Amino acid sequence: MKKIFLILFTMLILGCSSTNPYEDTFVGTPVTGTRSSDKVPLSDSDITIINSKDTKEDMVDVYENGYEMIGYSSFNTVDLSERYVRTQAVNVGATLVIYSKKFVSQDSELEPVFYDGFCYGGYYSVNCTGADWQYVLKSRYDYLATFWIKTELSGLGILIRDISQEKRKELGINYGAEIQAIRKDSEARNELALGDVIIKIGENDIKNKEDYKKATDENKGKKVKIEILRKNKTISKEIIVL
Numbered sequence: 683m684k685k686i687f688l689i690l691f692t693m694l695i696l697g698c699s700s701t702n703p704y705e706d707t708f709v710g711t712p713v714t715g716t717r718s719s720d721k722v723p724l725s726d727s728d729i730t731i732i733n734s735k736d737t738k739e740d741m742v743d744v745y746e747n748g749y750e751m752i753g754y755s756s757f758n759t760v761d762l763s764e765r766y767v768r769t770q771a772v773n774v775g776a777t778l779v780i781y782s783k784k785f786v787s788q789d790s791e792l793e794p795v796f797y798d799g800f801c802y803g804g805y806y807s808v809n810c811t812g813a814d815w816q817y818v819l820k821s822r823y824d825y826l827a828t829f830w831i832k833t834e835l836s837g838l839g840i841l842i843r844d845i846s847q848e849k850r851k852e853l854g855i856n857y858g859a860e861i862q863a864i865r866k867d868s869e870a871r872n873e874l875a876l877g878d879v880i881i882k883i884g885e886n887d888i889k890n891k892e893d894y895k896k897a898t899d900e901n902k903g904k905k906v907k908i909e910i911l912r913k914n915k916t917i918s919k920e921i922i923v924l
Contacts (some may be wrong), residue, residue, distance in 0.1 A: 686876045693805045703762070704755040704770035704827055714895075715833030726768030730778045737826060740780045741864040745841050749778055749830040756827075758786060768826050773892050776829035784824045790817045836924050837898040838908075839868025844890045845879055853879060854910050855896075858891040873919040874910065882909035885922075898923050 728833070731912075734740045753774060756768075765878055771779050792815055841863035850856050858879035864871050880888050884906040886897035901923045908919045 686921050699826065702770060703757045703759055703825070704767050705773065707755045707757045708753050708770065710753040710774075711751050711907045713752055713831070713833065713883075715750055715836040718748065718832045718834050718882075721777075723772050723777055726772055728767065728777065729768050729771045731764065731768070732780045733777070734777050734780050734782045737782050737828070741828065743842070744778060744780065744830055745863040746866050748835075748865060748867060749785060750831050750833045751828050751830050752776060754826070754828045756825065757807050758822060758824050758922055760791075760822055762823075762825070770827070771829055774829055776831055778830040778832075780830070782824075782826045788819055788850060792816070793818050797805045835865060835867055838870045838874075838920035838921060838923060840870050840874065842880065842891060842894055849877070849879060855879075855881075855911070857881070858911065859888050859891055859894040866910070869921050873921055875912065877912075877913040878917075880908060881911055882907075 685847070724754070732740055732744070745751075753776075755770065767779055767781055771777075812924055813846065816888045840861050842859040845858045849860055851860075858881045861876055861878045863872055864874060864876065880894060882888055883894070883897035884898065884901050884904070886893060888894050888897060903923065904920045905920055908921055910917050910919065
């Protein structure tokens with residue numbers, strides 16, 4: 683009877699709480715384009731996983747190849763199977779994941795020793811009555827996963843950020859939107875360059891990312907004059923906003 687009670691208690695705990703840290707820590711991000719012809723993943727075999735050594739570089743690469751990030755997860759815990767990140771990718775509809783795992787430390791953790799084999803001991807520990815306890819040396823890691831979908835080209839086809847401290851010093855300004863990546867299928871690929879700082883789109887002054895989004899939304903379908911700063915020179919380009 684005691685064993686049956688413990689099994690039911692464990693099942694109740696598992697049913698009421700998530701056991702996937704990628705789901706627990708997931709933060710959604712806005713997407714500007716619409717999903718293209720890539721299919722919504724039906725199983726984890728449909729997911730492409732990039733085991734990243736340089737997350738920023740890989741993010742630029744996948745964006746330039748037509749992907750947009752739909753969210754990310756970040757946490758610190760013990761060693762986890764890759765199946766957890768694949769499961770979350772299916773849950774959010776991502777077809778590509780940039781994944782990194784960095785060793786942080788080794789710690790002694792107190793955990794139960796289960797003799798009967800019916801108690802749960804995964805991402806969350808369940809305190810099962812009657813179990814003995816012991817210290818176990820475990821490695822801990824920082825995990826980061828960004829989740830991506832393939833999208834149709836929209837706006838200017840560029841990834842921007844608020845101007846960096848480095849660019850502020852280089853150009854002597856404190857405003858603008860700095861280009862981080864340019865899609866390979868965009869007109870901007872031939873006109874703009876990584877590190878360019880956009881300061882004006884049409885009649886809109888660009889001070890930050892919010893100004894950039896507002897300007898591209900207001901000028902959809904139009905060919906507009908874009909002013910950029912490149913190596914302390916102001917350059918003008920004309921590009922169609924999709």
